[in-house]
Each structure stands twice: as C-alpha cells, then as structure tokens.
Amino acid sequence: MNEPTAMRSEIGQQPAALRATLDALTPRGGEAAALARDCRQVLFIARGTSDNAAVYGSYLLQAHAGMLATLASPSIATEYHSRMDLSGVLAVALSQSGATEEIVETLAWARDCGARTLAITNGGGSPLTQVADVAFVTAAGAELAVPATKTFTTQLAALAVLAIALGADLDPGLLRGVPDEIERMLAGPDDTAAIVDAMTGAAGVVVSGRGHAYAAALELALKLKEACYLHAMGLSWADLLHGPIAVVDAATPAIIVAADSGPALPGSIELARRVVAAGARAYAIGGGPGLAAVSSLAVPGPQLPEWLAPLGLIVPGQLLTEALSRRLGIDPDSPRGLSKVTQTA
C-alpha cells in the first residue's frame, strides 16, 4: 500500500486544473485579441515542456487561424543580443514558473524590439508576468513533482483560448468539454500496463507524431527522458522517415501518438506498418481502430477532435511514464539532476 506519488496525484488533478484555467482565461480572450490587433504573426519563446506546448500553439494558430506562428531561439537574445524589428509580432512566452531568467530576458528583448508581449505561466506575480503586456495565468495549483503534468495541459488550454481569441475557426464549446473527457479517461481502467511491461527492458524508444499530435509526442519523449532516463527520441513522422527510422529495432520500439481523426492519421498508420515491417514494435496511443490494428500494442486516445486531442493524448503517456519510472526503481517525483525551476541564463 504505497502512497501515490505526487506525479500520479497531479495527473489526476488535471480535470479540475483545466476547469479552473478555462474559467479564469476564457473571459480574457478579448484582451489578447486587442493586444494582437496589429499583429500578423506569433513568435513563441519557451524551453523544455513549455517548448512542446508552444509547438501545439504553433500548429493551432497556423492550421486554424491562418497566422504564421514559429519558435524563437532564446540565445539570439540572451547570448548574441541581436537587435531586430519585431513590430507586428505577438511574442508569447511560456514558462511554468514564470521565473526562468532566460525566458524572462527573451520576452523583454522581444518587447524592446517592438513586439507585443503575452505570457502564459502558472506563476501568478512571477517576473514573466511583470514583463508581459498581458499575462494568462493558468490555475493548475502547486505542482510538486519535477516532471510537469498539469502545468503542461493547462498551458495547452491557455493556447487554445488564445487561438480562438485570435480568430481560429474552432468551437469553444468543444474546448469546454475537455476536462470531462480527461476525467472519463482517468476513471477507466489503466490500459498502459502492457506497454509498461513491454518497455521495462527497452534500451531506447522513438516517440513520433504528426500535425497537432506532434506536440504530445515531443512531450512524452521528454517525460521518458526525465523520469525514466530512457533514450527517448521525439521525432516528427516526416523527420523519422527522413533518416532515423534506421534506429528502431527489436530493442528500440516506437510509440506513435495520433488523434482519432484528421489529415495526419493515414500517415501515422503507415508509419506503424513500416516500424513493424522493420522488425520493431509499434505502440499506439490513440489513432482509433485503424492505428491499433497495425500496432503491436495500443491504448485508446481521447474522444476529442484533432485540434484538442493533444490535451487527452498526453494523459496515457503521463500514466505510462509514472508507472515505468517506479518499475525501474526511480522516484518519478525527484529524478536525478533536475530541479523545478531551471535556470539556463
């Protein structure tokens, strides 16, 4: 009768954290819209888990709001002190703590270069909120485990609010339904046990996704590196086919993360087929019956449209990471070498 880990508890807190975040931020869409009135594009500033959230935001804005949205290289600001004209740019910085100096400094740099600035952070009153024109503070509550879970999914929710505010052709009612769907997933049996068993002896793993699901694949790869010390390589579907598919083999499976619908799904099914044909194992998270049918093992994903699927797709990945970490004798709450606020500046 072990106590549940903080990580496991925080995974379970996600429905409540998402409801509180949507309650707090949905009414503030107008502020973001006003701020971005003269902006033609978005530039994300982030590291680590927040960087994976930014990838989600970039797909949402580009696929659904018709706005160019790409990722900044913070060292251009912090190391090279470059000056450029960022008028017409909405700079969006993401940081769980709001205290990582490199991110604060890069957002201040963007502001000084003429950008409008918005912060998405769980750190109310943090230095990042002081620099930003508008701060979207997520309501995840205190996160004690070092691997981020609820601060990640609430960042995704904040990005969905932002995309809708900036004109994305997406139904806010569907976004409101996400906490219920994650609650439903968490209430059911944990389907990840077979994958945890199979991965106990894995030397490494490739985690792949395409389109909106790519962000969830990158985040799962990061979790597996952080909490399981696994050689986890997060790769887009296309990048994987462009070379490193050579790396999958009997001891190196692929986890393929996919929404149950959308234009990226056929390619994800084809990728699973190629992985299995190469003599490796393919584990599916989501992707519906089509992906499950060609995969070695599969867990169902959320019943959500493609643009919201990443919020639910990461949940089985979090459960899998937490269970595998314990199985490997690691404390998932405090992996080696990490602290909660990372300073890289």
Place this chain on the structure above:
Amino acid sequence: MNEPTAMRSEIGQQPAALRATLDALTPRGGEAAALARDCRQVLFIARGTSDNAAVYGSYLLQAHAGMLATLASPSIATEYHSRMDLSGVLAVALSQSGATEEIVETLAWARDCGARTLAITNGGGSPLTQVADVAFVTAAGAELAVPATKTFTTQLAALAVLAIALGADLDPGLLRGVPDEIERMLAGPDDTAAIVDAMTGAAGVVVSGRGHAYAAALELALKLKEACYLHAMGLSWADLLHGPIAVVDAATPAIIVAADSGPALPGSIELARRVVAAGARAYAIGGGPGLAAVSSLAVPGPQLPEWLAPLGLIVPGQLLTEALSRRLGIDPDSPRGLSKVTQTA
C-alpha cells in the same frame, strides 16, 4: 586493404566542393538581395539534414543580419492546406536532391501565400528549382553515400553567402578561407579514434551545442542515428539542462560541440563539467583548450570564427560516424531503411 567507403571519399571531397560552391554562388548574392528587398524576415522549409542546415541559417541571419529567421512546419501546407499572408517573407527551401515532394509543395504554398522564394539545393534543374524565384545550386557533385556530408557543408556555405547578401556584418574573405581550413583538418592525423573506441559500447549518446554550433550538434546526432543506429539525442545546451540531463550516465556519454570562441563557449564548458560531475563521460569536438580541459576526451575543432565554425566542426563528427559505423559492422554507405531521396508527402 579495404576500399574506402563512398562516405569517407565524400568527406574528403568537401574542400573542393566548397570551393566550387563558393565560386558559383558568391557572384549571385545580388540576386538574393534584390529578391529580398521588401522582406523583413526569413522562413526556412526543410527536413532532416537540410533542417539542421536551416538551423545554422537561422542563427546567422538573426545574430548577424538582424532579421527574424525561423523554421516552417511543412504539414501546415501539405496536410492542413492553411492559407496565410506571407507577404514580406523570404521563404528559403533546402533540399539536397530538390526532389522531395513535401518540400517542393511547401515552397509552392509559400509562394502562393505571397512569399518570395529561394531554393538551396544540389539538384540543378530539380523540381524545387522550378518553383523558386531564385535557385542557389550547390556544386557538391554526386553524393553516393546515403548519409549526407558534402551536400550538408555546401548548404551551410550557401547560407553564409545568403546571410552576407542580406546584410550580415560578416567578412566574406573569412568564408573564402573555409575550404583551406577543412583541407588542413583532413590532412592531419584523425584524432577521433579514441572517441570511436570509447563509443563502441555506448547504448546512447547526447549531442549538444549552443548558438551557431547547435546546428552541427543536431547534424552529428542525425548522422549517428542514421549510420550507427545509435540512440543519439540532439539537444541544445539549454534544453539539456531543462530536463534530459538525467539521461546521461556511465553508458550514455555526451558529445559537446563548440566553437573555439564566442558567447556560447562558457556555457559549453560548464555543461561538460556537469556531465562529468554526473558520472558520465563528455567528449569534446572543438571548444579550444578550455573545453578540452574539462572533457574526458577531446578533438580539436577548426580554426575559424564562431559563425563559420559549424562547417569545420561537423568534419570530425563525420569521420567519427563513418569509422564507428564500420566498427559496428554496418555499411555506412547504405544503412538499413533509408534511400537517398526520401518522400514524405
């Protein structure tokens, strides 16, 4: 008395390929400048090795030409068929063959969205050159080995020509000196043998770099995945500290790639110290005596300024990959699962 592999021959052809490429492209800087006259930013379109070259281009333009330069997500064009306003954007597509449909289609999409378009390719007359307003055709000659070597370094040279044409405060005379410096490196003893020996039993490896050297680190990680089937994780210095440093251990060394000078060097030295303190081994490529002193093994980098260092830093990485691949019983010219022109569309 084995025949040298095609990959080893092509590594040796880089000085000549670079000279021919600079001869062909340097006179054409004015065309690129005219094309980009009304452009405020650059958007790179690429996959795989070409994506790593694009990272180099983005740092050059942002650190030295004061222009925002970021990477596109091709699936926004090819899967989501998004429409957006790209007026004022110079879209730069990189593809060794110029025949990868996904890249051709994405450059055509950028053009249709109002961008100016430039291609950098080794494929003269390829479909990519048909779509682009201006085509910079590199003069690498035929490349037979699947892992790209001379087509990568000539892409970097083309990007340096482009950055100078777009106003970067960089000395073209130093660029002209790169082929001689790579020739000098190749004429000396191969210093990578000790690292090849040490890596023969490695389960995985982290390859890290910061600033301009980050592109060379990403490219070395890709080479090690492609030709050695290694679990090679290419990570920026900051992203590595933000979590996955947990992954280094006695069986998982870090290769740290750094120029001999520049603002990124102190952080690279600090990273090597942290890797060694964590009980793992750190292998340095470049970084001068400061990085070598704190690393487990070290090979010297090129005698080039930081902005040109990636062209030379990748050379020991190529030699290391080719030798390790053979040591592991792999044919580096034809790794499993790969063909020369990858279609991902």
